[in-house]
Amino acid sequence: MALQLGLFLIWAGVSVFLQLDPVNGNQDEGVSTELTQDRPAELPEDSVPDEERVFPFTYRNRKHFDCTLRGSIFPWCSLDANYVGRWKYCAQRDYAKCVFPFIYGGKKYETCAKTGSMWMSWCSFSPNYDKDRAWKYC
Numbered sequence: 001m002a003l004q005l006g007l008f009l010i011w012a013g014v015s016v017f018l019q020l021d022p023v024n025g026n027q028d029e030g031v032s033t034e035l036t037q038d039r040p041a042e043l044p045e046d047s048v049p050d051e052e053r054v055f056p057f058t059y060r061n062r063k064h065f066d067c068t069l070r071g072s073i074f075p076w077c078s079l080d081a082n083y084v085g086r087w088k089y090c091a092q093r094d095y096a097k098c099v100f101p102f103i104y105g106g107k108k109y110e111t112c113a114k115t116g117s118m119w120m121s122w123c124s125f126s127p128n129y130d131k132d133r134a135w136k137y138c
Contacts, residue, residue, distance in 0.1 A: 053077040053088065055096045055125065056134070065125035065134035066096040098123035098138065103130055112138035 056065045057078035067075035067090035077094055079086040088094070101108045102124035104115065112121035125134035 052079070053090070053094050054079060054081050056132075057081055057083055059083040063132075065132065066136070067094060096125045096134075096136070098136070099125060099127055102126065103128045105130065 053067075055077070056063045057080065058064070059068065059070060059078060060083075062070070064070070064077070067077045069075055075090040075095075076087050077090050079088065098112065100123070101110050103109075104113060104124065107115075109115075109123075112123045114121050116122075121138040122135050123138050124132070125136065126132040129135060
């Protein structure tokens with residue numbers, strides 16, 4: 001019974017992994033653009049450091065206020081407010097910063113807040129947390 005359960009879990013894990021839509025940017029010649037049109041396109045290696053990420057950005061009709069794993073196993077971000085194929089993998093310096101002041105519960109916060117959290121201070125990625133619900137721990 002344990003062997004069958006183990007084999008099932010391996011099969012399930014492989015099945016999920018194979019269904020991922022990785023953000024790897026590989027666009028070999030001969031590959032249909034229909035298969036890769038909504039995936040980030042690979043940028044030349046020397047252009048990435050000069051490009052700045054944009055937050056928030058919209059990818060597949062969803063607004064992202066920070067680097068995302070959506071469609072990838074590595075965090076990435078868009079170089080345009082509305083994703084059009086220009087992207088880069090996130091380095092530590094690329095993650096979104098806190099926005100001050102921000103509104104939470106109709107109140108203005110100038111620093112990280114503990115309100116609404118049991119232990120740790122947090123901040124908003126947008127000027128209006130009540131609207132965007134985008135945050136991180138400080």
